[in-house]
Amino acid sequence: MKRIFFISAILALAFTFTANVFAQKPKASWHGLFYIYNFFSKNTDFDKNTPDGNSYMYIHGDIQYNVDFGKGVSVYTMIGAWGQHGINPYWGTDLQGNPDPDVRILQGYLTVSHIFDTPFSIRMGKERLLYGDGTVFFDGGEDGALQAKVMYNKGPLDVDVFYSRLAQSHGIAYVGAATYNGYDVSKSDLYPGNINLMTVYGTYHAMNKKLNISGYGVIRPQNINKNQTSRPIWLGARVAAAPVSGLDLTGEYTLLRGKNDAASAKNYKGYALVGMxxxxxxxxxxxxxxAYVAFSGDKTTTKDDNELYESATNGPFTFGFYKDWPGFGPAHVMTTAYGFAGLDPGNLTMTNLNVLNAHAKFTAGPLAVRLDFYNYSRNWVPTNGHAAMGNEIAGLVTYNYRKTITFGFTGGLWMPGDYWKKDQSLGNNAGNALGGYFYFAKEF
Structure with a gap:
């Protein structure tokens, strides 16, 4: 709530300032987005002797406004809500006491383009994070992150330099010598500190943008405790090319380095590799x-190094959004936390992972059908361990009704491999996992 008040105040000041500076009437435009997903899953623990299944409704709705004040100054705001819905209309929560999501500012930022007719622009506010396919950072595609950004654009070169506040620690309620919820801020350091992100991301466009080469450096510092800091660093390159008509190629390689003073394995030594x-x-x-995707796993044979790859935002890996949701196959997605396929250390089926994919798609007018095959394996396994996690066969059907609204269905069946049967001791009790969702989406 505090952040919403802060951002709202910034936006209000921006409106007032720009309205006074520019006599011309602002040009306003608006649009929106609404979608509903009905997720379902069965046996996502792969143990057929423990009956489990789930289904829930996920809804997103937003209204987006853009106000152009002229002279390169504009303000963009997205107001909406997203998440699981399912409250009882009388007592106001679900059976676990959870309310439905609240409406808030999902994005809101001020942009000043080409300052003094230079190639430089600035932006400040709350904006979504997505570069590439989410290997390094993606915030999930719902809420944005607080950012201050300088953008350079001239000819074939684009460069973004930005600072992001991924998570606020303490804040306005802790200002001054006061006691807040029993916490005496006048006598103690404020730990853990904010999670910040500092990034340089540049792209060179060649061959009329048929060849795009990107390079980036990212650091995510956080004060964990007194004299203990986590400062992972991501260094990488991405190439996206369309050398001939109809052919799209993507390759990306990222190194994760840096240190975490608060961990026993202090040195980050991970990597990610993507080819599509x-x-x-x-x-x-x-x-x-x-496609082939690899996220390195932590080797228990090393003492001081942590080879597990995680993304800078711990957010979802999009895999191209081919099914209008992040992640790999739909059954695999439903084994990850909240079904978001986040690249974070707690997602055991998303990290330490190699993925092979083959797919084919048929399109006839408004109808499209895609079939996918996925092979999942552990990137690193201990001695006598088993890498094979199994195979998933998945299908996707979408239909655009009279060019007005898109309906979709996807489902996948994940057949477990020896990792589940032997390393997880399921043996003959190992069974297939099912996952998927129905959805429709409408922009207006």
Missing amino acids: ADYTPSNSPLSFGG
């Missing part, structure tokens, strides 16, 4: 492609 290819022949309803 898609081909759509001209005048053909068929398209096909494949």
